Amino acid sequence: MSTIKLTVNGKAVSADVEDRTLLVHLLRETLNLTGTHVGCDTSQCGACVVHIDGKAVKSCTVLAGQAAGSNVTTIEGISKGDELHPMQAAFRDNHGLQCGYCTPGMIMSAIDIVHRYGGKLDEETVRHELEGNICRCTGYHNIVKSVLDAAGRMKVSQAAE
Amino acid sequence: MGVEGIGASVVRKEDRRFTTGKGRYVDDIKLQGMTHAHFIRSPHAHAKVKGIDSSAAMKMPGVVGVLTGQQIVDDKVGNLICGWAITSKDGSPMKMGAWPAMAPETVRFVGQAVAVVIAETKNQAKDAAEAVVVTYEELPVVADIRSAIKPGAPQLHPEAPGNVIYDWAIGDESAVKDAFGKAANVVTLELTNNRLVPNAMEPRAAIAEYEEAEEHYTLYTTSQNPHVARLVLSAFYNIAPEHKLRVIAPDVGGGFGSKIYIYPEEMVALWASKKVGRPVKWTGDRTEAFLTDAHGRDHISKAEMAFDKDNKILGLRVKTHANLGAYMSLFSSSVPTYLYATLLSGQYNIPAIYAEVMTVYTNTTPVDAYRGAGRPEASYLVERLMETAARQLKVDPAELRRKNFITQFPHQTPVIMAYDIGDFGASLDASMKAIDYAGFPARKAKAKAEGKLRGIGVSCYIEACGIAPSKAVGSLGAGVGLWESAEIRVNPVGTIEVLTGSHSHGQGHETTFAQLISERLGVPISQVQIVHGDTDKVQFGMGTYGSRSLAVGGTAIIKAMEKVEAKAKKIAAHQLEASENDIVIENGEFKVTGTDKSIALPMVALAAYTAHNLPDGMEPGLKETAFYDPTNFTFPAGTYICEIEVDPATGKTSFVDFVAADDFGRLINPMIVEGQVHGGLAQGIGQALLEHAIYDANGQPITASFMDYTMPRADDLPSFKLSHTPTLCPGNPLGVKGCGEAGAIGSSAAVINAITDAIGHNKLEMPATPDRVWHAIHG
Ligand code: FES
Ligand code: FES
Numbered sequence: 001m002s003t004i005k006l007t008v009n010g011k012a013v014s015a016d017v018e019d020r021t022l023l024v025h026l027l028r029e030t031l032n033l034t035g036t037h038v039g040c041d042t043s044q045c046g047a048c049v050v051h052i053d054g055k056a057v058k059s060c061t062v063l064a065g066q067a068a069g070s071n072v073t074t075i076e077g078i079s080k081g082d083e084l085h086p087m088q089a090a091f092r093d094n095h096g097l098q099c100g101y102c103t104p105g106m107i108m109s110a111i112d113i114v115h116r117y118g119g120k121l122d123e124e125t126v127r128h129e130l131e132g133n134i135c136r137c138t139g140y141h142n143i144v145k146s147v148l149d150a151a152g153r154m155k156v157s158q159a160a161e
Numbered sequence: 162m163g164v165e166g167i168g169a170s171v172v173r174k175e176d177r178r179f180t181t182g183k184g185r186y187v188d189d190i191k192l193q194g195m196t197h198a199h200f201i202r203s204p205h206a207h208a209k210v211k212g213i214d215s216s217a218a219m220k221m222p223g224v225v226g227v228l229t230g231q232q233i234v235d236d237k238v239g240n241l242i243c244g245w246a247i248t249s250k251d252g253s254p255m256k257m258g259a260w261p262a263m264a265p266e267t268v269r270f271v272g273q274a275v276a277v278v279i280a281e282t283k284n285q286a287k288d289a290a291e292a293v294v295v296t297y298e299e300l301p302v303v304a305d306i307r308s309a310i311k312p313g314a315p316q317l318h319p320e321a322p323g324n325v326i327y328d329w330a331i332g333d334e335s336a337v338k339d340a341f342g343k344a345a346n347v348v349t350l351e352l353t354n355n356r357l358v359p360n361a362m363e364p365r366a367a368i369a370e371y372e373e374a375e376e377h378y379t380l381y382t383t384s385q386n387p388h389v390a391r392l393v394l395s396a397f398y399n400i401a402p403e404h405k406l407r408v409i410a411p412d413v414g415g416g417f418g419s420k421i422y423i424y425p426e427e428m429v430a431l432w433a434s435k436k437v438g439r440p441v442k443w444t445g446d447r448t449e450a451f452l453t454d455a456h457g458r459d460h461i462s463k464a465e466m467a468f469d470k471d472n473k474i475l476g477l478r479v480k481t482h483a484n485l486g487a488y489m490s491l492f493s494s495s496v497p498t499y500l501y502a503t504l505l506s507g508q509y510n511i512p513a514i515y516a517e518v519m520t521v522y523t524n525t526t527p528v529d530a531y532r533g534a535g536r537p538e539a540s541y542l543v544e545r546l547m548e549t550a551a552r553q554l555k556v557d558p559a560e561l562r563r564k565n566f567i568t569q570f571p572h573q574t575p576v577i578m579a580y581d582i583g584d585f586g587a588s589l590d591a592s593m594k595a596i597d598y599a600g601f602p603a604r605k606a607k608a609k610a611e612g613k614l615r616g617i618g619v620s621c622y623i624e625a626c627g628i629a630p631s632k633a634v635g636s637l638g639a640g641v642g643l644w645e646s647a648e649i650r651v652n653p654v655g656t657i658e659v660l661t662g663s664h665s666h667g668q669g670h671e672t673t674f675a676q677l678i679s680e681r682l683g684v685p686i687s688q689v690q691i692v693h694g695d696t697d698k699v700q701f702g703m704g705t706y707g708s709r710s711l712a713v714g715g716t717a718i719i720k721a722m723e724k725v726e727a728k729a730k731k732i733a734a735h736q737l738e739a740s741e742n743d744i745v746i747e748n749g750e751f752k753v754t755g756t757d758k759s760i761a762l763p764m765v766a767l768a769a770y771t772a773h774n775l776p777d778g779m780e781p782g783l784k785e786t787a788f789y790d791p792t793n794f795t796f797p798a799g800t801y802i803c804e805i806e807v808d809p810a811t812g813k814t815s816f817v818d819f820v821a822a823d824d825f826g827r828l829i830n831p832m833i834v835e836g837q838v839h840g841g842l843a844q845g846i847g848q849a850l851l852e853h854a855i856y857d858a859n860g861q862p863i864t865a866s867f868m869d870y871t872m873p874r875a876d877d878l879p880s881f882k883l884s885h886t887p888t889l890c891p892g893n894p895l896g897v898k899g900c901g902e903a904g905a906i907g908s909s910a911a912v913i914n915a916i917t918d919a920i921g922h923n924k925l926e927m928p929a930t931p932d933r934v935w936h937a938i939h940g
Contacts, residue, residue, distance in 0.1 A: 018284065034189035035182015037414075039362045040447040044867035047362060075182035088180040092172050095836045099667030100179030101362040101414030107180065123880065130875035134867065136362050136415050137667045139843030139904070140875040142836055 004068045008033070009077025017064050024048045026064040027074060035075040035104045039134065046133030049105035050074045056112035058132070075104035078111070086153035087111050087146075096146030098137035109133050110147045114154050121151045166680030167895075170832035173672040174686060175665075184412040187366035187381050188444045195368070196225050198430060198443040199286035201276040201293050202452065203268035206304065206524035206860025207315070208297040210266055213276055218292040223285030225437050227293060228429070229276045230263035238262060238432055239398040241425065243489035244640035247327045247498055250517075255327040258318025258522065260488040262398075262425035262432075268297070269317055269487035270526050271862055272452025277429055279437050283444075302524045302860040306461055306482045309521040317487060317522040326485055326520040327494070331502045331576050336513035340476025344467035348550040354538045355927045356459035356484070356854040357847075358870060359531045361666075363414020364445040365454065369430035371438070377405045378434070382427050384410040384694075385420045385664050386704020389641065391696050393423045393491070400431045410694040413666035417844070418530040419454045420666065421706050422491040426453070451865040456854055457531025459484040460497065460538050464546050472554055474565050476513040479505055479542065483520045483528075490529035494520070499577075499637050500535030500625075506574035507543035508585045508621045508798060509565040514575045524860040530706065532844055532905040533624070540622040541927075544910035548618065549923055558619050558914070559593060566621075578625055580796050583824060587886040589621060591822035592800040595882050601804065604817075614807040614938075615817070616919025619800065622907030626899035627795035627892070628707030644790035645709070646701050647717035649678075649725050651783040653770040655763025657684065660692045662702015663714035667840075668901065669833040670710060674718060676829050677895075681722050682762060683748035700786060708899030711829065712795045716893045720787035729765050729783060735776045736760050736768055795890050795898040799823035801842075801911040807919045812935025814850060814916055816879035821907075823883070826890040826898035834900045835883050841904020842881055847873040848905075849912035853928050871928075 005014045008031060015030045027033045027050070036059055039047035048060040051073040078085040087107050090096065097103040113129045114121065126147045127140070135143060165171050178184055203210075215227035241260040248254060263274045275295055280286035301315035308314055309324040317324055341347060361383075368381040378401045384390050387408040395403040413420060426443050434441045445453070460483045467475040483497035502516040533540075547565075551558035566585045573579050593599075601617050608615040628634075631642030648660040659674055670693065675686035692698050705714070726746060733751035734741040743754050752759040765783070768774060772781035804817040821838060828834050851871035855863040864870035889896030909927060916934060917923050925937050 020284070028189075033182070034186075035184070037186075037363070038188075038446075039364070040867050042447065042866045042868050044872075045362065045447075075180075079181055084177075084180060091180050092176040095173065095832050097176060097179055098669070098836060098840060099361070099363065099415040100175070100184045100412065101186070103179050104182050124876075127876040127878075134362065134872050134874060136360055136417070136844075136872070137840045138836060139839035139841075139873075139881070140878055141839040141880055144875065144880065 002065060004064055006067050006069060007071045009073055019065060021064040022060055023062040023064050023067045024059040027059060033074050033076050037101055037104060039101065044134065046105040046109055047102050049108040049133065051108060051112065056109045075107060086157055087150040090146040090150035090153060094142050094146040094149055096138065096142045102133060102135040106133050106135065106143055110150065113147065114151045119151060119155045121148060123148065165686045166676055167827065167829050169676065170830055171672060171676065171686065173669050174675060175669065175671045186363055186412045186414055187368060187383050190368055190381055192368060192370055192440040195440040195442050196279050196281060196437060197283040197286045198433060198441050199278050199283065199290045200274040200426065201278065201290050201295060202272045202274050204271060205268060205297050205299050206271050206302045207300040208268050209300065210264055210268060210275055211296040211298050214294040218278060218289040221285065221289040221292055223281035224289045225279040225281065225439065227276060227278050228433055228436060230261055230265035233262050233429065233432060234265050236432065237399060238428060241488065242397050243494050244491050245495040246638040247329055247494045249327040250330045255494055256321035256325065257489050258320050262428040270524055271860060272526065274425055277433060279433055279441060304524055304856045304858055304860040306484050306521055306523065309523045317524065321522055324522045326489065326522060328519045329498055330515065330517045332515035333513055333575060334515045337476045337478050337515040340513045341467045341478065344475055345470040346468045346554060348466045348546060348553050350546050350549050351463045352542065352545060353926050354458045354460040354541060355848060357457040357531055357852050358451055358854050359417040359419035359454055359457060360450065360872060361415030361417055361419055364447060364450045365420065365424065365426065366444040367427040367430040368440060368442045369434040370440040371435040378431055379407045379409065380427060380431055381409045381411065383413050383420050384408065385413070385416040385666060385706055386702070387664065387694055387696050388662060388702045389704050390423050394428065394431065398428055400428065407697045410664055416666045417532040418457065418534060418706060421704070422455055422529060424453065447867065448865055451862065451870065452526060455490045455529035456486065456526050457528065458538060459528050462542055464542050466546050466550055468550065468554065472556060472561060472564060474509055474511050477505060477511050479516040481516065481518045483518060484523050484525065485520050486523060486525045486527035488527045490527040493527060493529040495639070496530050496535045501539050503577045504536050504539035504623065504625060505543060505576055506578070507540070508567060508623050510567050511575065525856050532841065533902040536624040536902065537845065537906045537909065540620065540906045541910045544620040544622065545913060548914040559589060559598065562619065562621050563589060579793065581793055581891050582888045583796060583798050584886060584888050585621060585798060588798065588800040588822040588824055591884050591886050592802045592820050595820040595822065595884060596802045596804060596818050598802065608806055614809055614919040615804065616915040617802065617804045618911045618914025618918055619802050620907050620911035620914060621800045622903065623796055623798040624902060624906050625794035626708035626797055626902065627712030627791050628709045629794060630792055631790050641703065642790065643703055644788050645703055645714040645717040646786065646788045647714065647721045648700060648786040649721045649784065651725060651766045653767050655766045657689045658692055659689060659718055660699045661714050661718060662699055662704065663710040664694050664705045668705065668710060668837070669830065673711065673829050673833055674715065677715060677718055678722065681726065682746060684762065708797065708901040711895065711897045712893055712899050713789060713791055715895055715897065717787050717789035719894050720789050721785045724785035724787065725783060728785070731776055731779065732765050732768050733760050736774065791892060793892045795826070795892060797823065797825050797898040797900065797903050799903060799907060801907045803911045803915045805912070805915045805919060807916060807934060809938050812931035812938065814929060814934060818882065819879050820882045822886050823900070823903055824886050824888055825900040826887055827896040828885065828887070829897065837900045838883055838904045839881055841902060842908045843873050843878055844905040845908030846878060846912055849909040849927050849929060851877060851928050
């Protein structure tokens with residue numbers, strides 16, 4: 001057992017966990033942040049993606065201890081009160097989700113993609129970059145549309161800030 | 162239509178919770194005092210269980226108990242059953258082998274559970290499972306259809322000699338013989354429909370709680386049909402009587418058929434929760450999903466089609482072998498029979514059809530309905546056969562199809578189905594136009610000049626949905642009726658709750674069903690709450706599969722609405738001192754026609770509940786229920802065309818274009834409908850190019866993780882061009898047909914037809930991986 005201190009969605013958190021605890025289990029089981037999902041046991045599906053210090057990471061592939069001292073953002077931490085993050089809004093408006101299970105991971109990956117490419121995203125790049133996220137429901141058509149739409153919205157909202 | 166009524170692409174009500182991480186899936190739920198289950202599963206495909214030693218495990222930290230298959234048998238928990246009786250050609254009933262929830266004596270597939278560890282934490286349960294020693298004596302294995310039916314093959318079940326479950330036939334054998342006798346041309350094709358794993362992204366999970374004082378169980382489970390789960394758990398598995406068992410299916414992360422069935426894990430969780438006196442949670446991991454979720458497809462078939470000298474079809478003869486795995490899953494028997502062979506007429510006028518289907522046991526995971534269930538297999542066979550015929554007869558594939566289209570409705574096929582309506586030419590035309598079919602030869606020539614092989618493939622599918630008229634399916638062996646129920650509660654303040662027996666696990670019912678109410682009553686969808694997935698709340702239901710939720714469940718809602726409206730009009734008329742016949746409903750107001758007198762819905766509702774001034778003899782309240790049993794199946798149909806390019810150097814297939822024209826009848830929310838098509842297309846394309854569940858000769862699964870089983874990813878797929886060519890279904894008041902499975906049913910043939918067109922010959926099986934395509938080109 002170790003005591004781990006980190007920041008999750010802007011709040012300082014301290015938790016006692018077994019050394020083998022994965023970050024995703026710390027989030028889901030200890031912190032009750034169940035928006036981060038588990039879809040596989042081989043780090044293939046991306047349902048568990050969160051941001052660690054601003055970068056998209058599969059939280060099933062990181063020990064909770066490795067995240068000590070870092071800044072973790074989950075799907076629960078990206079909207080501003082009632083106002084959805086532009087990526088969340090774009091997924092809703094473009095029907096980029098069906099069962100919703102892959103959605104938190106998709107959204108967290110997609111935000112990172114937009115951050116990395118800025119406004120220079122095209123369909124091919126989005127499809128290639130989403131390689132680490134599996135969705136069984138949507139056929140990706142509307143997910144790609146959502147990410148491209150959000151890329152535009154995020155540019156606008158950044159410009160406005 | 163109103164802005165949120167029928168035909169409006171309104172954004173989904175459910176998406177706020179899903180996009181903010183506030184969905185509530187089974188694994189998100191924690192109960193007070195909850196324990197965790199971990200199953201001990203057989204590493205062998207066929208073996209005798211000689212002994213289970215749990216003494217060391219029992220001493221491990223946190224262990225609450227280790228329970229075995231013998232205990233569940235001793236406690237008289239029922240065996241798992243298949244609920245659809247199929248009769249063989251010779252009149253004998255299907256041969257169902259016994260399937261206990263955990264194996265006491267014999268395991269018949271890798272992953273079958275023999276025992277379960279219950280512990281305080283998941284990790285403790287897993288650790289203790291490592292310490293349980295199970296002794297097996299291995300038995301010889303049959304891992305595929307061909308080895309199952311070889312003379313002298315090892316036997317799986319004493320009940321099923323020769324591993325044959327049934328040998329069934331449909332159609333008129335002698336009429337087909339006559340047709341082939343008259344034929345100018347006969348086209349023959351042998352093909353395999355590859356085994357698939359559904360892989361909903363949320364793994365199955367269950368939480369069971371037993372309350373001793375009430376002798377009452379609650380089960381939270383990942384189910385597409387919680388009421389059916391309760392019925393089966395109660396009536397067949399002796400877990401608890403229905404009034405002592407509540408089944409809740411909260412948010413469910415995709416199903417695709419795999420969450421229809423009642424699996425051993427839910428049964429064990431319920432049984433164990435009483436045994437250990439604590440709530441028990443089990444959440445499957447992905448490997449367990451590969452090993453234990455019912456798989457799909459797995460057919461081998463031989464098909465022959467007879468044509469006259471004008472290229473009109475005279476007859477079709479099909480012989481199919483289907484692998485049902487080691488045990489008969491809940492609806493497995495119906496999939497390769499009544500959901501498959503009844504669709505072999507496709508969109509075509511075929512005067513005579515005869516199909517024989519033999520199903521077999523193998524030492525593999527049980528196989529049952531997966532998105533489309535039998536209909537993708539039928540569509541793939543018919544559409545590859547049509548393409549093969551066109552090439553052999555040297556005619557354009559689209560025109561050969563058009564020449565043989567059914568154009569008069571209703572149309573009775575030789576294999577039970579009575580198609581009610583359709584316009585197959587319209588969807589073919591729309592797709593050909595969308596892909597510029599006429600311009601293809603020029604594009605092919607250009608690609609050739611660049612060293613690439615281009616192909617175009619057509620697939621005209623039809624499916625039977627809106628499952629199903631209870632009397633009809635009952636006469637065919639179904640153990641249940643397939644109606645749906647709905648209840649509408651108009652609350653005293655005018656908000657509305659709709660309780661439905663359908664279950665949404667991605668389909669967006671919370672939005673689409675609310676649109677039906679908005680259309681009728683003019684209320685905003687924010688005033689409407691759809692309640693589903695809880696047997697304590699919803700009176701009954703048959704659940705969601707077979708693209709039935711709108712055609713059957715939606716119609717039940719309309720029927721209940723009609724009753725609500727009739728009563729509300731009486732109240733309004735009474736309040737307004739007008740005749741009931743003069744009341745019309747517009748934008749949430751009950752108006753007296755030709756006057757300016759009106760009363761708003763909330764006032765009518767309030768009057769219904771205050772009951773101060775109701776018509777004489779009227780009961781208070783404004784709440785109605787309806788059960789709806791359809792009179793026929795619905796028949797969604799359409800044409801998919803895809804254009805691909807193969808790189809002969811690598812065998813890799815890339816999409817140039819994929820177009821779809823579907824006839825789903827009336828669309829309630831076109832945005833949601835198109836999403837359903839996209840997802841279905843991805844699964845059909847996945848089958849055609851990527852997905853394959855493989856076992857080795859020892860019955861060991863080779864593809865039991867996402868590392869080995871290729872799921873379609875974003876860069877494997879194109880964007881799709883969709884269009885709609887609706888004819889309104891005459892069988893239900895909404896005119897709807899269902900859209901959930903079409904994409905998966907129609908797309909795989911289009912892809913393979915395109916690739917075989919590109920490579921110039923027909924010897925190619927799914928999945929058409931680069932390796933297979935390269936060998937198909939280069940030998
Ligand atoms: S759960 Fe992390 S990649 Fe699948
Ligand atoms: S929306 Fe269901 S897995 Fe993506």
